[in-house]
Amino acid sequence: MKEYLAKIDWNNTLKNKRATECWNILKSEIDCVVDKFVPLKKQGKRSKKNHLSKEAIRKIKYKQIIWKRYRHNGSEEDYSIYKEALNQATAEIRNS
Template sequence: MREYLAKIDWNNTLKNKTATECWNVLMSEIDCIVDKFVLLEKQGKWSKKKHLSKEVIRKIKYNQMMWKRYRHTGSEEDYNIYKEALNQATAEIRNSKNKMNKKYLLI
């Protein structure tokens, strides 16, 4: 982008123009350069990890749902349910990672 901007003859381009016209020319050049050189990438919420199966993702979402329920009610019973969901999700993530590591080690 810097080289592209350096190649433009700014003296002739902006000659005999008002400040507003110069600003509009500059902004149109910058917009053109951004469209040409800057890649736009759609960003998602999070990228899927290869070791996360549907079952693991389901347990993570269940854990998040239980956390929201506990925060809403504040009851000890909901906290215990949340802790159990957290432990299950953590164990499932660890098992999934270990399976994937073993799979790659055997290849």
């Protein structure tokens, strides 16, 4: 892109033009370069975690819900419930 834009003779292209005309020319050149050189990202499909069992996924979701509850309340009781859910989820992940 840089080399392509460097090859354009900007002095002759923008000579004797008003500011709005110069801006429109510059903008159109940049749009052309972006269309030419910048690839479009394809929307990928999220892969399903096949290596995790349904029970592991269920425990992970439960752990996330408990974490949100702890972050909202901040109580020690919620934190201990979260730690227990974390340990259960980790153990289930390791098993699957």
